Amino acid sequence: MSKDKFQKQWEVLSQRMEKVNSELLSLTYGTLVTQLLKDFEQVDAINVQLEKMGYNIGVRLIDEFLAKTGMGGCDCFRQTAEVIAKLGLRMFLGVAAEVTNWDADGTTCSLILHENPLADFVELPSSLSQLSYSNLICGVIRGALEQLQMKVNCTFVRDMLKGDDCYEIRLELVELIREEFIDDEDN
């Protein structure tokens, strides 16, 4: 699918969406992270918690995405990554990503974002340097792809909140989950 096709598809999709300003999302997400900071002593535990919360959101969000885009499954993981970057992130976060840095066998790539509305207005104090503030996004991607029979690892490897010049999410296909069909006629 060419870049132009994604742009055209986005224009159609954008008209079908219920739209809100991203700022209430940013601030509500900040409130959630703040609450977790009160609840958990270890930053590592918060990172895990945010990823899990994202996973549960992704499992539900994929239905909305498929319904709004009218897409079926993608033919290959390369195309899946492009769809996440050009349509999925744009639809739910308001920003598109670039897909780069593929490994030789086409199972690992990076999603590069230069903006991230979840982290608008956020500064991390040095005591929270280990916090993966936007880890919800990784969980969302993992949850959504699991619904499409793709088991993935997804982690932030660069983060503008930590002084990097972009957000880089490393996305790795671990396994294609086979659905087991039970043939009733044979039983």
Place this chain on the structure above:
Amino acid sequence: MSKDKFQKQWEVLSQRMEKVNSELLSLTYGTLVTQLLKDFEQVDAINVQLEKMGYNIGVRLIDEFLAKTGMGGCDCFRQTAEVIAKLGLRMFLGVAAEVTNWDADGTTCSLILHENPLADFVELPSSLSQLSYSNLICGVIRGALEQLQMKVNCTFVRDMLKGDDCYEIRLELVELIREEFIDDEDN
């Protein structure tokens, strides 16, 4: 300001906004409420907490609203209520409200919503019948108006999650806060 003017203003405003699909907001908010349900034993305490969280959000959101709309303060409380209903809620929640049920002295009114994206996909179990699920919105309104020198009470009196046929937010102007200016020349 006529209804047409609000519609025109909305069309301009809408083009200036960073837009996201409301569903990630709905699900992130649901995750926040779920976390509070784990943290607090009493539903009343959660209602208070959600309102407080909303207050802190409203205090920040008003800057974005004023910057995006280019508005100054409103001349009267009636106009303020219309602006919240027709522009504020629409900008941040994606749904406009009606303003009705004014009291005689023009200090109390109702905002009526027929949809509320925060509560999409939500069903309240009977054990949570006292939960004011969307109470964040009341806090946002209170926080935003306090920045505009208006102290208000704001509460849900009807809630579709509880079987009512709409969401009704009762909004009451309690006090116009006077700013105290200190005249340096006299000191």
